[in-house]
Every structure is written in C-alpha cells, then in structure tokens.
Amino acid sequence: MGKNYFASDFHLGVPSYEESLAREKRIVKWLSEIESDCETLFLMGDVFDFWYEYTTVVPKYYTRLLGKLASMTDGGIKIYFFKGNHDMWTFDYLQKEIGLVVVDEELLVTIGNSNLYLHHGDALWKGEASYKFIRKLFRSSWAIWLFHRLHPNFGIGLGKYLSISSRKKNSAKDQLDIPLEKEYQYQFAMDHSTKNDVDYYIFGHRHKPMDVPIGDNARLINLGDWITKNTYAVLEDNNVTLHTYND
Ligand SMILES: [Mn+2]
Numbered sequence: 001m002g003k004n005y006f007a008s009d010f011h012l013g014v015p016s017y018e019e020s021l022a023r024e025k026r027i028v029k030w031l032s033e034i035e036s037d038c039e040t041l042f043l044m045g046d047v048f049d050f051w052y053e054y055t056t057v058v059p060k061y062y063t064r065l066l067g068k069l070a071s072m073t074d075g076g077i078k079i080y081f082f083k084g085n086h087d088m089w090t091f092d093y094l095q096k097e098i099g100l101v102v103v104d105e106e107l108l109v110t111i112g113n114s115n116l117y118l119h120h121g122d123a124l125w126k127g128e129a130s131y132k133f134i135r136k137l138f139r140s141s142w143a144i145w146l147f148h149r150l151h152p153n154f155g156i157g158l159g160k161y162l163s164i165s166s167r168k169k170n171s172a173k174d175q176l177d178i179p180l181e182k183e184y185q186y187q188f189a190m191d192h193s194t195k196n197d198v199d200y201y202i203f204g205h206r207h208k209p210m211d212v213p214i215g216d217n218a219r220l221i222n223l224g225d226w227i228t229k230n231t232y233a234v235l236e237d238n239n240v241t242l243h244t245y246n247d
Contacts, residue, residue: 004111007232008120008184009225010088012062013049014164020049020061023168027226028068030245038077040111041099044204044223045084045120050156050163052089056154066098072085080107084205086163088139089147114199114238117192120165121203126182161187176208185222189214200240202233211242 010027012020014157031041045101051059073079083090094100106119123132135231149153180186189201191213209224209231221240224231230245 002035003035003037004040004042004223004235005038005232006044006118006202006235007226008043008044008082008223008224009082009207010065011044011046011049011167011225011227012025012065013160014167017176023060023178023226024065026230026245027247028064030230030232031068031072032239034078035072035075035077037071041072041077041079042118042202043079043081044118044202045082045083045122046086046204047084049167050159051157052147052156053091053093054148054152054155056095057217069100070098080118082107082118082120082204085122085135086167089144107227108198112238113237114235114240115197116235117189117196117201119203121185121205124188127184155235156224176206180210180212183202183208183210184218186212189218189220197210199238200235209242211240 010023010178012024014020021047021185034041048062049058053059069079080103080216081094082092082103083105090102091228095102103118103245106117109116109118150158181210183206185201185203185206189198190202198218201214201218201225203221204223204225206227207227207229208222209229210220210222214220221233221239221242223233224242230247231242232245233240
C-alpha cells in the first residue's frame with residue numbers, strides 16, 4: 001500500500017507574482033518527489049489565495065501546479081481538493097480538466113484501520129457568527145450568479161483584493177500563540193470525539209503545525225502552511241507523521 005499525503009494553505013497568488021511562482025515551483029518539486037509512493041493526496045484548502053472560474057474562463061496563473069496535478073491523476077493517483085475559505089468557487093474545471101475530487105465541507109474516510117475526519121478547518125466550532133454569515137453568503141448560488149455577471153478582469157481583480165484584505169485581518173486576529181485549549185479546532189475535536197470513533201482529525205487553515213492527543217485514542221493534526229513552513233503530513237501503516245520539506 002502506498003502512502004497518503006496531506007497539505008494545505010499554499011495561498012498561491014500572494015504576496016507577489018514572483019514570490020508565489022517560487023513557492024509554486026517548490027510545491028511542484030515536492031510533488032515530483034512524493035509521486036512515486038503517493039497513493040492519495042489530500043489538498044486541504046486554500047491552495048489558491050483566490051480562485052474563481054467563469055463558464056469558459058479560469059485565472060491565468062498556477063499552470064505548473066495544475067499541470068503537475070493533472071499528470072498525477074492521469075497516472076492513477078487520487079487527489080482530493082478541499083474548498084478553503086479562499087478558493088471555494090470551484091465549479092467543474094478542477095474535476096473535469098485536472099481530475100480532482102472536490103470536497104465541499106468535511107470528509108470522513110477510513111484508510112487501513114484509521115478513521116479520518118478531514119476538513120479545511122474553518123467555521124467548525126461555536127462563535128464566529130459574522131464570519132459564518134459571510135461564508136454562507138459567499139457560497140450562495142445568487143452571490144455566485146451575480147459574480148458570474150462581472151467581467152473576469154474586474155471579477156478576478158476584486159476577488160484578489162478582497163482575499164488579501166481578509167487574510168490580513170485574519171492573520172492579525174488569529175494569533176498563533178494562543179493556548180491549545182482555546183484553539184477551536186481542538187475544542188471541536190475534543191467534543192466530536194466523545195460521540196464518534198475517529199482516529200485522526202486533520203485540518204489546515206490555522207497555519208499552525210500541530211500534532212496533539214485528543215483523549216486517549218485520537219490525535220489532531222494541523223498541517224501548517226507553505227508560506228513559511230513547508231509542512232505536510234503522511235499517513236502510513238495507520239500512523240500519521242508531520243514533516244517539513246527542505247528542497
Ligand atoms: Mn483558510
């Protein structure tokens with residue numbers, strides 16, 4: 001049996017074209033190195049800092065990554081793409097053209113003897129009412145209908161602008177040094193695990209690499225990010241490990 005890889009929060013597109021391109025090349029290099037033993041790849045959200053596709057138009061970026069992913073799926077590797085809070089507007093391009101399996105919210109999956117609960121990791125827990133409202137609005141069919149009417153030059157430009165300002169706000173708000181018991185992903189997993197038989201909760205979104213016990217039988221993994229950390233997780237023989245990629 002091959003290995004299962006997990007990564008998230010590449011945020012391709014920011015802070016500048018050049019820096020994003022260098023990061024994209026690093027990610028593609030990593031993918032080339034894992035390709036030979038990768039059975040399933042889980043891309044767990046915010047791969048793109050902004051993604052929006054029109055009926056016949058996609059953003060003219062990210063060609064290397066998309067080509068790499070297409071060649072991996074052509075080669076028989078299963079790739080899941082979770083919608084993050086920055087790249088939820090995928091309709092059919094990534095499925096049809098690249099061969100990805102797009103996941104809207106959580107995915108519960110059993111690999112070997114391990115039960116996994118997978119989610120981008122946003123809006124999981126109590127609170128954040130205004131964020132949840134906007135999240136619902138952005139995902140609504142009429143907001144998408146309206147956005148679809150915008151000329152792509154304007155629409156993609158507006159999206160990139162909003163995405164950058166939301167990230168600035170969140171990175172200021174989401175301090176990385178808050179204690180574990182205040183981490184809402186931890187609170188969610190602690191609660192969820194009392195009623196469900198899950199071995200691993202794997203999330204992105206917080207940009208904070210974590211591998212912590214949840215009760216006696218489960219663990220919570222946060223995948224970190226690829227902006228400064230280059231972290232990813234591997235599931236092999238029912239064990240998950242966190243790694244840092246050094247190219
Ligand atoms: Mn996110």
